[in-house]
Amino acid sequence: MQKTKFSAVLATFVLCFAFWILLTWSFTLQELIAGAVVSLLVSLFAARFFIHVKAGWLVHPGRFFSCLLFWIFIFPVELIKANLNMAKICFGGCKAINPGIVKVPTAMKSDYGLAAVSNSITLTPGTITMETAEDEEGQNWLYVHWINVEETDPEKAGNAIKGTLEKGLRRVWE
Amino acid sequence: MILQIVCDVLFLISVVFALAGTLGIIKMPDTFSRMQASTCVSTLGVLGVIIGGILYAAIVMHSASTAIKIGVIGLMILVTNPIGSHVLARGAYKSGIRPEKPMETDDLGRDFDE
Structure with missing residues:
Protein backbone atom coordinates (compact mmCIF):
# COMPACT_ATOMS: atom_id res chain seq x y z
CA MET A 1 0.00 0.00 0.00
CA GLN A 2 1.47 3.30 -1.00
CA LYS A 3 1.77 6.26 1.33
CA THR A 4 -1.06 8.82 1.25
CA LYS A 5 0.16 12.04 -0.35
CA PHE A 6 -0.92 15.44 0.92
CA SER A 7 -1.85 16.65 -2.57
CA ALA A 8 -4.11 13.64 -3.07
CA VAL A 9 -5.86 14.29 0.24
CA LEU A 10 -6.28 17.96 -0.66
CA ALA A 11 -7.76 17.16 -4.08
CA THR A 12 -10.17 14.60 -2.62
CA PHE A 13 -11.14 17.07 0.10
CA VAL A 14 -11.92 19.80 -2.45
CA LEU A 15 -14.04 17.38 -4.48
CA CYS A 16 -15.97 16.10 -1.45
CA PHE A 17 -16.56 19.60 -0.12
CA ALA A 18 -17.74 20.90 -3.50
CA PHE A 19 -20.12 17.95 -3.68
CA TRP A 20 -21.42 18.69 -0.17
CA ILE A 21 -22.09 22.32 -1.11
CA LEU A 22 -23.85 21.28 -4.32
CA LEU A 23 -26.08 18.84 -2.44
CA THR A 24 -27.02 21.06 0.51
CA TRP A 25 -26.83 24.47 -1.20
CA SER A 26 -27.07 26.39 2.08
CA PHE A 27 -24.30 28.66 3.26
CA THR A 28 -24.86 28.88 7.02
CA LEU A 29 -21.67 28.49 9.04
CA GLN A 30 -22.82 25.35 10.84
CA GLU A 31 -23.50 23.44 7.64
CA LEU A 32 -20.18 24.48 6.12
CA ILE A 33 -18.22 23.36 9.21
CA ALA A 34 -20.02 20.02 9.38
CA GLY A 35 -19.33 19.50 5.68
CA ALA A 36 -15.66 20.36 6.07
CA VAL A 37 -15.20 17.91 8.95
CA VAL A 38 -16.95 15.07 7.14
CA SER A 39 -15.04 15.75 3.90
CA LEU A 40 -11.73 15.81 5.74
CA LEU A 41 -12.42 12.44 7.40
CA VAL A 42 -13.56 10.90 4.12
CA SER A 43 -10.61 12.27 2.16
CA LEU A 44 -8.07 11.01 4.73
CA PHE A 45 -9.40 7.47 4.27
CA ALA A 46 -10.26 7.51 0.59
CA ALA A 47 -7.46 9.53 -1.02
CA ARG A 48 -5.12 6.60 -1.61
CA PHE A 49 -7.80 4.62 -3.44
CA PHE A 50 -9.00 7.62 -5.37
CA ILE A 51 -5.91 9.35 -6.77
CA HIS A 52 -2.85 7.38 -7.86
CA VAL A 53 -0.90 9.89 -9.93
CA LYS A 54 -0.30 13.63 -9.83
CA ALA A 55 -3.32 15.24 -8.17
CA GLY A 56 -2.94 18.59 -9.94
CA TRP A 57 -2.99 17.12 -13.46
CA LEU A 58 -5.96 19.17 -14.64
CA VAL A 59 -4.71 22.43 -13.09
CA HIS A 60 -3.08 23.48 -16.35
CA PRO A 61 -4.81 25.86 -18.78
CA GLY A 62 -4.30 23.76 -21.93
CA ARG A 63 -5.49 20.51 -20.39
CA PHE A 64 -8.38 22.12 -18.56
CA PHE A 65 -9.77 23.84 -21.63
CA SER A 66 -9.32 20.77 -23.83
CA CYS A 67 -11.23 18.86 -21.18
CA LEU A 68 -14.07 21.42 -21.21
CA LEU A 69 -14.03 21.50 -25.03
CA PHE A 70 -14.31 17.73 -25.14
CA TRP A 71 -17.21 17.42 -22.69
CA ILE A 72 -19.17 20.43 -23.98
CA PHE A 73 -18.71 20.26 -27.76
CA ILE A 74 -17.04 17.13 -29.12
CA PHE A 75 -18.66 14.42 -27.01
CA PRO A 76 -22.33 15.58 -27.19
CA VAL A 77 -22.16 15.73 -31.00
CA GLU A 78 -20.90 12.14 -31.16
CA LEU A 79 -23.47 11.09 -28.57
CA ILE A 80 -26.39 12.55 -30.51
CA LYS A 81 -25.18 11.07 -33.80
CA ALA A 82 -24.88 7.60 -32.25
CA ASN A 83 -28.26 7.95 -30.54
CA LEU A 84 -30.01 8.86 -33.80
CA ASN A 85 -28.39 5.86 -35.46
CA MET A 86 -29.52 3.54 -32.67
CA ALA A 87 -33.06 4.96 -32.66
CA LYS A 88 -33.25 4.40 -36.43
CA ILE A 89 -32.24 0.74 -35.97
CA CYS A 90 -34.76 0.22 -33.14
CA PHE A 91 -37.71 1.83 -34.93
CA GLY A 92 -36.82 -0.16 -38.06
CA GLY A 93 -37.55 -3.40 -36.24
CA CYS A 94 -34.00 -4.26 -35.14
CA LYS A 95 -33.25 -6.07 -38.39
CA ALA A 96 -30.33 -3.97 -39.66
CA ILE A 97 -27.76 -5.21 -37.16
CA ASN A 98 -24.56 -7.13 -37.58
CA PRO A 99 -23.04 -7.52 -34.10
CA GLY A 100 -19.45 -8.52 -33.43
CA ILE A 101 -16.50 -7.93 -31.16
CA VAL A 102 -13.59 -6.08 -32.75
CA LYS A 103 -10.12 -5.44 -31.38
CA VAL A 104 -8.96 -1.84 -31.80
CA PRO A 105 -5.65 -0.18 -30.89
CA THR A 106 -5.61 2.91 -28.69
CA ALA A 107 -2.92 5.56 -28.35
CA MET A 108 -3.59 6.10 -24.65
CA LYS A 109 -0.86 5.08 -22.19
CA SER A 110 -2.01 6.16 -18.73
CA ASP A 111 -4.71 4.44 -16.67
CA TYR A 112 -6.84 7.56 -16.57
CA GLY A 113 -6.64 8.08 -20.33
CA LEU A 114 -7.60 4.46 -20.96
CA ALA A 115 -10.52 4.74 -18.55
CA ALA A 116 -11.70 7.96 -20.21
CA VAL A 117 -11.56 6.48 -23.72
CA SER A 118 -13.26 3.21 -22.83
CA ASN A 119 -15.98 4.93 -20.81
CA SER A 120 -16.67 7.36 -23.66
CA ILE A 121 -16.93 4.41 -26.04
CA THR A 122 -19.33 2.61 -23.71
CA LEU A 123 -21.45 5.74 -23.24
CA THR A 124 -22.13 6.13 -26.96
CA PRO A 125 -24.97 3.76 -27.95
CA GLY A 126 -23.86 1.04 -30.34
CA THR A 127 -20.47 0.29 -28.80
CA ILE A 128 -19.50 -1.31 -25.47
CA THR A 129 -15.92 -1.80 -24.31
CA MET A 130 -15.59 -5.34 -23.01
CA GLU A 131 -11.91 -5.77 -22.18
CA THR A 132 -8.58 -3.98 -22.33
CA ALA A 133 -5.25 -5.69 -22.86
CA GLU A 134 -1.62 -4.70 -23.30
CA ASP A 135 0.65 -6.59 -25.69
CA GLU A 136 4.43 -7.13 -25.50
CA GLU A 137 5.29 -3.84 -27.19
CA GLY A 138 3.27 -1.80 -24.71
CA GLN A 139 0.48 -1.08 -27.16
CA ASN A 140 -2.93 -0.98 -25.49
CA TRP A 141 -5.86 -2.73 -27.17
CA LEU A 142 -9.57 -2.42 -26.52
CA TYR A 143 -12.10 -5.18 -27.28
CA VAL A 144 -15.28 -3.42 -28.36
CA HIS A 145 -18.68 -4.98 -28.96
CA TRP A 146 -20.08 -3.17 -31.99
CA ILE A 147 -23.75 -3.40 -33.02
CA ASN A 148 -23.04 -2.92 -36.72
CA VAL A 149 -19.60 -4.13 -37.80
CA GLU A 150 -18.51 -2.18 -40.87
CA GLU A 151 -14.77 -2.85 -40.68
CA THR A 152 -12.82 -5.78 -39.30
CA ASP A 153 -9.40 -4.23 -39.84
CA PRO A 154 -8.22 -2.96 -36.39
CA GLU A 155 -7.00 0.47 -37.57
CA LYS A 156 -10.04 1.32 -39.67
CA ALA A 157 -12.48 -0.01 -37.07
CA GLY A 158 -10.68 2.07 -34.45
CA ASN A 159 -11.10 5.21 -36.54
CA ALA A 160 -14.78 4.53 -37.08
CA ILE A 161 -15.47 3.82 -33.40
CA LYS A 162 -13.39 6.37 -31.55
CA GLY A 163 -11.54 8.58 -34.05
CA THR A 164 -12.94 11.94 -32.92
CA LEU A 165 -13.30 10.94 -29.28
CA GLU A 166 -9.67 9.93 -28.96
CA LYS A 167 -8.42 13.03 -30.78
CA GLY A 168 -10.22 15.17 -28.21
CA LEU A 169 -9.05 13.14 -25.22
CA ARG A 170 -5.41 12.89 -26.29
CA ARG A 171 -5.03 16.62 -25.70
CA VAL A 172 -5.98 16.04 -22.07
CA TRP A 173 -4.11 12.88 -21.14
CA GLU A 174 -1.10 12.61 -23.47
CA MET B 1 -44.60 30.50 -21.98
CA ILE B 2 -41.87 30.00 -24.57
CA LEU B 3 -39.71 28.37 -21.94
CA GLN B 4 -42.53 25.98 -21.11
CA ILE B 5 -42.60 24.94 -24.77
CA VAL B 6 -38.81 24.48 -24.84
CA CYS B 7 -39.00 22.24 -21.76
CA ASP B 8 -41.83 20.24 -23.26
CA VAL B 9 -39.89 19.72 -26.48
CA LEU B 10 -36.86 18.50 -24.52
CA PHE B 11 -39.07 16.06 -22.56
CA LEU B 12 -40.62 14.85 -25.80
CA ILE B 13 -37.19 14.18 -27.34
CA SER B 14 -36.25 12.12 -24.31
CA VAL B 15 -39.46 10.16 -24.45
CA VAL B 16 -38.84 9.31 -28.11
CA PHE B 17 -35.34 8.02 -27.38
CA ALA B 18 -36.52 6.11 -24.30
CA LEU B 19 -39.21 4.48 -26.45
CA ALA B 20 -36.59 3.54 -29.06
CA GLY B 21 -34.40 1.98 -26.38
CA THR B 22 -37.28 0.04 -24.87
CA LEU B 23 -38.36 -1.29 -28.27
CA GLY B 24 -34.75 -2.34 -28.83
CA ILE B 25 -34.58 -4.16 -25.48
CA ILE B 26 -37.70 -6.14 -26.37
CA LYS B 27 -36.90 -6.94 -29.99
CA MET B 28 -33.11 -7.37 -30.20
CA PRO B 29 -32.00 -10.99 -30.77
CA ASP B 30 -29.21 -11.44 -28.17
CA THR B 31 -27.93 -10.21 -24.80
CA PHE B 32 -25.22 -7.85 -26.02
CA SER B 33 -27.41 -6.17 -28.63
CA ARG B 34 -30.10 -5.66 -26.00
CA MET B 35 -27.54 -3.99 -23.78
CA GLN B 36 -26.58 -1.69 -26.65
CA ALA B 37 -30.20 -0.62 -27.08
CA SER B 38 -30.51 0.09 -23.36
CA THR B 39 -27.66 2.63 -23.59
CA CYS B 40 -30.03 4.78 -25.65
CA VAL B 41 -32.38 5.11 -22.66
CA SER B 42 -29.64 6.04 -20.24
CA THR B 43 -27.97 8.71 -22.39
CA LEU B 44 -30.29 10.93 -24.43
CA GLY B 45 -33.38 9.48 -22.74
CA VAL B 46 -32.09 10.85 -19.44
CA LEU B 47 -30.25 13.94 -20.67
CA GLY B 48 -33.32 15.52 -22.25
CA VAL B 49 -35.30 15.21 -19.02
CA ILE B 50 -32.34 16.50 -17.00
CA ILE B 51 -31.76 19.58 -19.16
CA GLY B 52 -35.49 20.33 -19.35
CA GLY B 53 -35.78 19.92 -15.60
CA ILE B 54 -32.83 22.23 -14.93
CA LEU B 55 -34.33 24.94 -17.17
CA TYR B 56 -37.74 24.55 -15.57
CA ALA B 57 -36.42 24.63 -12.01
CA ALA B 58 -34.10 27.56 -12.61
CA ILE B 59 -36.38 29.87 -14.58
CA VAL B 60 -39.97 28.91 -13.79
CA MET B 61 -39.60 27.78 -10.18
CA HIS B 62 -36.72 30.19 -9.33
CA SER B 63 -35.13 27.49 -7.21
CA ALA B 64 -31.36 27.21 -7.68
CA SER B 65 -31.00 24.31 -5.26
CA THR B 66 -33.47 22.14 -7.16
CA ALA B 67 -31.72 22.90 -10.45
CA ILE B 68 -28.34 21.97 -9.01
CA LYS B 69 -29.63 18.75 -7.50
CA ILE B 70 -31.07 17.72 -10.86
CA GLY B 71 -27.69 18.52 -12.44
CA VAL B 72 -25.89 16.35 -9.88
CA ILE B 73 -28.28 13.46 -10.59
CA GLY B 74 -27.53 13.76 -14.33
CA LEU B 75 -23.79 13.87 -13.71
CA MET B 76 -23.91 10.78 -11.51
CA ILE B 77 -25.91 8.86 -14.14
CA GLY B 109 -13.06 -15.22 -28.14
CA ARG B 110 -10.18 -15.68 -30.61
CA ASP B 111 -7.59 -14.16 -28.26
CA PHE B 112 -8.71 -15.41 -24.86
CA ASP B 113 -10.41 -18.80 -25.42
CA GLU B 114 -8.19 -21.76 -26.16
Missing part, protein backbone atom coordinates in the same frame (compact mmCIF):
# COMPACT_ATOMS: atom_id res chain seq x y z
CA LEU B 78 -23.41 9.81 -16.85
CA VAL B 79 -20.42 8.83 -14.72
CA THR B 80 -21.70 5.52 -13.34
CA ASN B 81 -23.66 4.21 -16.32
CA PRO B 82 -20.75 3.17 -18.60
CA ILE B 83 -19.04 1.26 -15.78
CA GLY B 84 -22.22 -0.68 -15.11
CA SER B 85 -22.79 -1.64 -18.71
CA HIS B 86 -19.12 -2.57 -19.21
CA VAL B 87 -19.17 -4.90 -16.19
CA LEU B 88 -22.51 -6.47 -17.18
CA ALA B 89 -21.38 -7.13 -20.76
CA ARG B 90 -18.04 -8.53 -19.66
CA GLY B 91 -19.62 -10.70 -16.98
CA ALA B 92 -22.13 -12.07 -19.47
CA TYR B 93 -19.34 -12.88 -21.94
CA LYS B 94 -17.11 -14.53 -19.32
CA SER B 95 -19.92 -16.69 -18.00
CA GLY B 96 -20.25 -18.22 -21.46
CA ILE B 97 -23.24 -16.42 -22.95
CA ARG B 98 -22.97 -16.28 -26.77
CA PRO B 99 -25.50 -15.08 -29.35
CA GLU B 100 -27.46 -17.77 -31.17
CA LYS B 101 -26.46 -16.44 -34.57
CA PRO B 102 -22.64 -16.33 -34.73
CA MET B 103 -21.12 -12.86 -34.49
CA GLU B 104 -19.52 -11.19 -37.50
CA THR B 105 -16.10 -11.30 -35.81
CA ASP B 106 -15.23 -12.37 -32.31
CA ASP B 107 -11.73 -11.14 -31.52
CA LEU B 108 -12.21 -11.53 -27.77
Whole structure:
Protein backbone atom coordinates (compact mmCIF):
# COMPACT_ATOMS: atom_id res chain seq x y z
CA MET A 1 0.00 0.00 0.00
CA GLN A 2 1.47 3.30 -1.00
CA LYS A 3 1.77 6.26 1.33
CA THR A 4 -1.06 8.82 1.25
CA LYS A 5 0.16 12.04 -0.35
CA PHE A 6 -0.92 15.44 0.92
CA SER A 7 -1.85 16.65 -2.57
CA ALA A 8 -4.11 13.64 -3.07
CA VAL A 9 -5.86 14.29 0.24
CA LEU A 10 -6.28 17.96 -0.66
CA ALA A 11 -7.76 17.16 -4.08
CA THR A 12 -10.17 14.60 -2.62
CA PHE A 13 -11.14 17.07 0.10
CA VAL A 14 -11.92 19.80 -2.45
CA LEU A 15 -14.04 17.38 -4.48
CA CYS A 16 -15.97 16.10 -1.45
CA PHE A 17 -16.56 19.60 -0.12
CA ALA A 18 -17.74 20.90 -3.50
CA PHE A 19 -20.12 17.95 -3.68
CA TRP A 20 -21.42 18.69 -0.17
CA ILE A 21 -22.09 22.32 -1.11
CA LEU A 22 -23.85 21.28 -4.32
CA LEU A 23 -26.08 18.84 -2.44
CA THR A 24 -27.02 21.06 0.51
CA TRP A 25 -26.83 24.47 -1.20
CA SER A 26 -27.07 26.39 2.08
CA PHE A 27 -24.30 28.66 3.26
CA THR A 28 -24.86 28.88 7.02
CA LEU A 29 -21.67 28.49 9.04
CA GLN A 30 -22.82 25.35 10.84
CA GLU A 31 -23.50 23.44 7.64
CA LEU A 32 -20.18 24.48 6.12
CA ILE A 33 -18.22 23.36 9.21
CA ALA A 34 -20.02 20.02 9.38
CA GLY A 35 -19.33 19.50 5.68
CA ALA A 36 -15.66 20.36 6.07
CA VAL A 37 -15.20 17.91 8.95
CA VAL A 38 -16.95 15.07 7.14
CA SER A 39 -15.04 15.75 3.90
CA LEU A 40 -11.73 15.81 5.74
CA LEU A 41 -12.42 12.44 7.40
CA VAL A 42 -13.56 10.90 4.12
CA SER A 43 -10.61 12.27 2.16
CA LEU A 44 -8.07 11.01 4.73
CA PHE A 45 -9.40 7.47 4.27
CA ALA A 46 -10.26 7.51 0.59
CA ALA A 47 -7.46 9.53 -1.02
CA ARG A 48 -5.12 6.60 -1.61
CA PHE A 49 -7.80 4.62 -3.44
CA PHE A 50 -9.00 7.62 -5.37
CA ILE A 51 -5.91 9.35 -6.77
CA HIS A 52 -2.85 7.38 -7.86
CA VAL A 53 -0.90 9.89 -9.93
CA LYS A 54 -0.30 13.63 -9.83
CA ALA A 55 -3.32 15.24 -8.17
CA GLY A 56 -2.94 18.59 -9.94
CA TRP A 57 -2.99 17.12 -13.46
CA LEU A 58 -5.96 19.17 -14.64
CA VAL A 59 -4.71 22.43 -13.09
CA HIS A 60 -3.08 23.48 -16.35
CA PRO A 61 -4.81 25.86 -18.78
CA GLY A 62 -4.30 23.76 -21.93
CA ARG A 63 -5.49 20.51 -20.39
CA PHE A 64 -8.38 22.12 -18.56
CA PHE A 65 -9.77 23.84 -21.63
CA SER A 66 -9.32 20.77 -23.83
CA CYS A 67 -11.23 18.86 -21.18
CA LEU A 68 -14.07 21.42 -21.21
CA LEU A 69 -14.03 21.50 -25.03
CA PHE A 70 -14.31 17.73 -25.14
CA TRP A 71 -17.21 17.42 -22.69
CA ILE A 72 -19.17 20.43 -23.98
CA PHE A 73 -18.71 20.26 -27.76
CA ILE A 74 -17.04 17.13 -29.12
CA PHE A 75 -18.66 14.42 -27.01
CA PRO A 76 -22.33 15.58 -27.19
CA VAL A 77 -22.16 15.73 -31.00
CA GLU A 78 -20.90 12.14 -31.16
CA LEU A 79 -23.47 11.09 -28.57
CA ILE A 80 -26.39 12.55 -30.51
CA LYS A 81 -25.18 11.07 -33.80
CA ALA A 82 -24.88 7.60 -32.25
CA ASN A 83 -28.26 7.95 -30.54
CA LEU A 84 -30.01 8.86 -33.80
CA ASN A 85 -28.39 5.86 -35.46
CA MET A 86 -29.52 3.54 -32.67
CA ALA A 87 -33.06 4.96 -32.66
CA LYS A 88 -33.25 4.40 -36.43
CA ILE A 89 -32.24 0.74 -35.97
CA CYS A 90 -34.76 0.22 -33.14
CA PHE A 91 -37.71 1.83 -34.93
CA GLY A 92 -36.82 -0.16 -38.06
CA GLY A 93 -37.55 -3.40 -36.24
CA CYS A 94 -34.00 -4.26 -35.14
CA LYS A 95 -33.25 -6.07 -38.39
CA ALA A 96 -30.33 -3.97 -39.66
CA ILE A 97 -27.76 -5.21 -37.16
CA ASN A 98 -24.56 -7.13 -37.58
CA PRO A 99 -23.04 -7.52 -34.10
CA GLY A 100 -19.45 -8.52 -33.43
CA ILE A 101 -16.50 -7.93 -31.16
CA VAL A 102 -13.59 -6.08 -32.75
CA LYS A 103 -10.12 -5.44 -31.38
CA VAL A 104 -8.96 -1.84 -31.80
CA PRO A 105 -5.65 -0.18 -30.89
CA THR A 106 -5.61 2.91 -28.69
CA ALA A 107 -2.92 5.56 -28.35
CA MET A 108 -3.59 6.10 -24.65
CA LYS A 109 -0.86 5.08 -22.19
CA SER A 110 -2.01 6.16 -18.73
CA ASP A 111 -4.71 4.44 -16.67
CA TYR A 112 -6.84 7.56 -16.57
CA GLY A 113 -6.64 8.08 -20.33
CA LEU A 114 -7.60 4.46 -20.96
CA ALA A 115 -10.52 4.74 -18.55
CA ALA A 116 -11.70 7.96 -20.21
CA VAL A 117 -11.56 6.48 -23.72
CA SER A 118 -13.26 3.21 -22.83
CA ASN A 119 -15.98 4.93 -20.81
CA SER A 120 -16.67 7.36 -23.66
CA ILE A 121 -16.93 4.41 -26.04
CA THR A 122 -19.33 2.61 -23.71
CA LEU A 123 -21.45 5.74 -23.24
CA THR A 124 -22.13 6.13 -26.96
CA PRO A 125 -24.97 3.76 -27.95
CA GLY A 126 -23.86 1.04 -30.34
CA THR A 127 -20.47 0.29 -28.80
CA ILE A 128 -19.50 -1.31 -25.47
CA THR A 129 -15.92 -1.80 -24.31
CA MET A 130 -15.59 -5.34 -23.01
CA GLU A 131 -11.91 -5.77 -22.18
CA THR A 132 -8.58 -3.98 -22.33
CA ALA A 133 -5.25 -5.69 -22.86
CA GLU A 134 -1.62 -4.70 -23.30
CA ASP A 135 0.65 -6.59 -25.69
CA GLU A 136 4.43 -7.13 -25.50
CA GLU A 137 5.29 -3.84 -27.19
CA GLY A 138 3.27 -1.80 -24.71
CA GLN A 139 0.48 -1.08 -27.16
CA ASN A 140 -2.93 -0.98 -25.49
CA TRP A 141 -5.86 -2.73 -27.17
CA LEU A 142 -9.57 -2.42 -26.52
CA TYR A 143 -12.10 -5.18 -27.28
CA VAL A 144 -15.28 -3.42 -28.36
CA HIS A 145 -18.68 -4.98 -28.96
CA TRP A 146 -20.08 -3.17 -31.99
CA ILE A 147 -23.75 -3.40 -33.02
CA ASN A 148 -23.04 -2.92 -36.72
CA VAL A 149 -19.60 -4.13 -37.80
CA GLU A 150 -18.51 -2.18 -40.87
CA GLU A 151 -14.77 -2.85 -40.68
CA THR A 152 -12.82 -5.78 -39.30
CA ASP A 153 -9.40 -4.23 -39.84
CA PRO A 154 -8.22 -2.96 -36.39
CA GLU A 155 -7.00 0.47 -37.57
CA LYS A 156 -10.04 1.32 -39.67
CA ALA A 157 -12.48 -0.01 -37.07
CA GLY A 158 -10.68 2.07 -34.45
CA ASN A 159 -11.10 5.21 -36.54
CA ALA A 160 -14.78 4.53 -37.08
CA ILE A 161 -15.47 3.82 -33.40
CA LYS A 162 -13.39 6.37 -31.55
CA GLY A 163 -11.54 8.58 -34.05
CA THR A 164 -12.94 11.94 -32.92
CA LEU A 165 -13.30 10.94 -29.28
CA GLU A 166 -9.67 9.93 -28.96
CA LYS A 167 -8.42 13.03 -30.78
CA GLY A 168 -10.22 15.17 -28.21
CA LEU A 169 -9.05 13.14 -25.22
CA ARG A 170 -5.41 12.89 -26.29
CA ARG A 171 -5.03 16.62 -25.70
CA VAL A 172 -5.98 16.04 -22.07
CA TRP A 173 -4.11 12.88 -21.14
CA GLU A 174 -1.10 12.61 -23.47
CA MET B 1 -44.60 30.50 -21.98
CA ILE B 2 -41.87 30.00 -24.57
CA LEU B 3 -39.71 28.37 -21.94
CA GLN B 4 -42.53 25.98 -21.11
CA ILE B 5 -42.60 24.94 -24.77
CA VAL B 6 -38.81 24.48 -24.84
CA CYS B 7 -39.00 22.24 -21.76
CA ASP B 8 -41.83 20.24 -23.26
CA VAL B 9 -39.89 19.72 -26.48
CA LEU B 10 -36.86 18.50 -24.52
CA PHE B 11 -39.07 16.06 -22.56
CA LEU B 12 -40.62 14.85 -25.80
CA ILE B 13 -37.19 14.18 -27.34
CA SER B 14 -36.25 12.12 -24.31
CA VAL B 15 -39.46 10.16 -24.45
CA VAL B 16 -38.84 9.31 -28.11
CA PHE B 17 -35.34 8.02 -27.38
CA ALA B 18 -36.52 6.11 -24.30
CA LEU B 19 -39.21 4.48 -26.45
CA ALA B 20 -36.59 3.54 -29.06
CA GLY B 21 -34.40 1.98 -26.38
CA THR B 22 -37.28 0.04 -24.87
CA LEU B 23 -38.36 -1.29 -28.27
CA GLY B 24 -34.75 -2.34 -28.83
CA ILE B 25 -34.58 -4.16 -25.48
CA ILE B 26 -37.70 -6.14 -26.37
CA LYS B 27 -36.90 -6.94 -29.99
CA MET B 28 -33.11 -7.37 -30.20
CA PRO B 29 -32.00 -10.99 -30.77
CA ASP B 30 -29.21 -11.44 -28.17
CA THR B 31 -27.93 -10.21 -24.80
CA PHE B 32 -25.22 -7.85 -26.02
CA SER B 33 -27.41 -6.17 -28.63
CA ARG B 34 -30.10 -5.66 -26.00
CA MET B 35 -27.54 -3.99 -23.78
CA GLN B 36 -26.58 -1.69 -26.65
CA ALA B 37 -30.20 -0.62 -27.08
CA SER B 38 -30.51 0.09 -23.36
CA THR B 39 -27.66 2.63 -23.59
CA CYS B 40 -30.03 4.78 -25.65
CA VAL B 41 -32.38 5.11 -22.66
CA SER B 42 -29.64 6.04 -20.24
CA THR B 43 -27.97 8.71 -22.39
CA LEU B 44 -30.29 10.93 -24.43
CA GLY B 45 -33.38 9.48 -22.74
CA VAL B 46 -32.09 10.85 -19.44
CA LEU B 47 -30.25 13.94 -20.67
CA GLY B 48 -33.32 15.52 -22.25
CA VAL B 49 -35.30 15.21 -19.02
CA ILE B 50 -32.34 16.50 -17.00
CA ILE B 51 -31.76 19.58 -19.16
CA GLY B 52 -35.49 20.33 -19.35
CA GLY B 53 -35.78 19.92 -15.60
CA ILE B 54 -32.83 22.23 -14.93
CA LEU B 55 -34.33 24.94 -17.17
CA TYR B 56 -37.74 24.55 -15.57
CA ALA B 57 -36.42 24.63 -12.01
CA ALA B 58 -34.10 27.56 -12.61
CA ILE B 59 -36.38 29.87 -14.58
CA VAL B 60 -39.97 28.91 -13.79
CA MET B 61 -39.60 27.78 -10.18
CA HIS B 62 -36.72 30.19 -9.33
CA SER B 63 -35.13 27.49 -7.21
CA ALA B 64 -31.36 27.21 -7.68
CA SER B 65 -31.00 24.31 -5.26
CA THR B 66 -33.47 22.14 -7.16
CA ALA B 67 -31.72 22.90 -10.45
CA ILE B 68 -28.34 21.97 -9.01
CA LYS B 69 -29.63 18.75 -7.50
CA ILE B 70 -31.07 17.72 -10.86
CA GLY B 71 -27.69 18.52 -12.44
CA VAL B 72 -25.89 16.35 -9.88
CA ILE B 73 -28.28 13.46 -10.59
CA GLY B 74 -27.53 13.76 -14.33
CA LEU B 75 -23.79 13.87 -13.71
CA MET B 76 -23.91 10.78 -11.51
CA ILE B 77 -25.91 8.86 -14.14
CA LEU B 78 -23.41 9.81 -16.85
CA VAL B 79 -20.42 8.83 -14.72
CA THR B 80 -21.70 5.52 -13.34
CA ASN B 81 -23.66 4.21 -16.32
CA PRO B 82 -20.75 3.17 -18.60
CA ILE B 83 -19.04 1.26 -15.78
CA GLY B 84 -22.22 -0.68 -15.11
CA SER B 85 -22.79 -1.64 -18.71
CA HIS B 86 -19.12 -2.57 -19.21
CA VAL B 87 -19.17 -4.90 -16.19
CA LEU B 88 -22.51 -6.47 -17.18
CA ALA B 89 -21.38 -7.13 -20.76
CA ARG B 90 -18.04 -8.53 -19.66
CA GLY B 91 -19.62 -10.70 -16.98
CA ALA B 92 -22.13 -12.07 -19.47
CA TYR B 93 -19.34 -12.88 -21.94
CA LYS B 94 -17.11 -14.53 -19.32
CA SER B 95 -19.92 -16.69 -18.00
CA GLY B 96 -20.25 -18.22 -21.46
CA ILE B 97 -23.24 -16.42 -22.95
CA ARG B 98 -22.97 -16.28 -26.77
CA PRO B 99 -25.50 -15.08 -29.35
CA GLU B 100 -27.46 -17.77 -31.17
CA LYS B 101 -26.46 -16.44 -34.57
CA PRO B 102 -22.64 -16.33 -34.73
CA MET B 103 -21.12 -12.86 -34.49
CA GLU B 104 -19.52 -11.19 -37.50
CA THR B 105 -16.10 -11.30 -35.81
CA ASP B 106 -15.23 -12.37 -32.31
CA ASP B 107 -11.73 -11.14 -31.52
CA LEU B 108 -12.21 -11.53 -27.77
CA GLY B 109 -13.06 -15.22 -28.14
CA ARG B 110 -10.18 -15.68 -30.61
CA ASP B 111 -7.59 -14.16 -28.26
CA PHE B 112 -8.71 -15.41 -24.86
CA ASP B 113 -10.41 -18.80 -25.42
CA GLU B 114 -8.19 -21.76 -26.16
